Amino acid sequence: MIAADPLKNIRVVLCGTAHPGNIGAAARALKTMGLGQLLLVAPQHFPDPQAEWLAVGAIDVLARARVCANLDEALAGSAFAVACTTRRREVAVPMVAAREAAARMVEVARTQPVALVFGNETSGLTTAEVKLCQLLATIPADPEFSSLNVAAAVQVMAYELRIAALGETMPDGKPREHATHEEVERFYEHLERSMLESGFLNPGHPTKLMPRLRRLFNRAQLEKEEVSILRGVIKALGHPKRR
């Protein structure tokens, strides 16, 4: 099923939250960014008036929040689970920065349910919980003081998800029209072919150039029109008009 809004396909899971105020603040953070599915794994106090007080206008998100006995139950039905963590783990799960994690989550969430998982305030996620996830997302904090409040981490991740889903608003207020996966891939093929034809890439000596260029353009999240312009530039440079 294609989600009209990928944010509606993203559930946020808080594991073992100690302070109910953090649950309320997380609900508010989610709602400000257009997210609304909150799951609570074994919260220490819930429901709680402190949670309601800090949710302010997001009482509806709290009211719909589902309490689960364990993370396994909270992840049921999700196609992609991402764990938010501040430190590297001794587990074979790849780690990326928050922005990249958000882009990948939104891509999957356009067609399938996705989960973003946060740990307890003091102990974080257990190794067993992390192993249930396919990706680690880290918010690049100051290594000298990396202890984000859990609701603040939810706010940052929810913000990145919203930006990734809706695209940044253009200066004229119009939403950006992102290029599709296929359009971007055809652009990369065009670029690589032209680089091979010009002799810049040597088919006998593969280099890291294409991965570097992909990383650059992926970071920019290309718009449809930009892909057309770039392909026009590649074509023109390779086949100059004789004037």
Added chain:
Amino acid sequence: MIAADPLKNIRVVLCGTAHPGNIGAAARALKTMGLGQLLLVAPQHFPDPQAEWLAVGAIDVLARARVCANLDEALAGSAFAVACTTRRREVAVPMVAAREAAARMVEVARTQPVALVFGNETSGLTTAEVKLCQLLATIPADPEFSSLNVAAAVQVMAYELRIAALGETMPDGKPREHATHEEVERFYEHLERSMLESGFLNPGHPTKLMPRLRRLFNRAQLEKEEVSILRGVIKALGHPKRR
């Protein structure tokens, strides 16, 4: 004076904060992102044990926080002041999204002091306060529920400032080395010259192509090595090696 770390040249100003807990949470948010200058314009309760409780390990930021009588006093010595706001204002101050505002602030903060200003929890900033700023920054929230908690807004902006200042960490954990302003400008000149030479751009008919391409590459925040690769690609496509 060139700041070794532009984040040390950025002060965050909270105006008329009602809840001391928000001051404490803002101090923690700043410290997690490597910022540390907090100024408080006419806070309703400060110092306050609630602020200290929520600052957790950022007590030092609170202890150094300076209380000012008005925004004018808090902005003394700053070269660029940005107001964080959720709504358009009837003032002639341009508004950009959080990400772009952070990039502009960091650029200025490399050489001069910069200020980021937040309003009161319920009434925001006054028109008089906004008029003291040169730019409005808005966090693209859900229009249906755009009320971010002030400490959550501080967290998001501080996060964007950190990303803009230090660059995203590469997958291998190494920091990104951003291209300088001059390197990026020389790349744009090279690109434009090649587009003119190939006939893709017609000097008699200026188009929006170069501004569009600039916007794309500015969004990606080019690294030094990427600028070299891109210039290599432009050169090779225009002058294919005969094999």
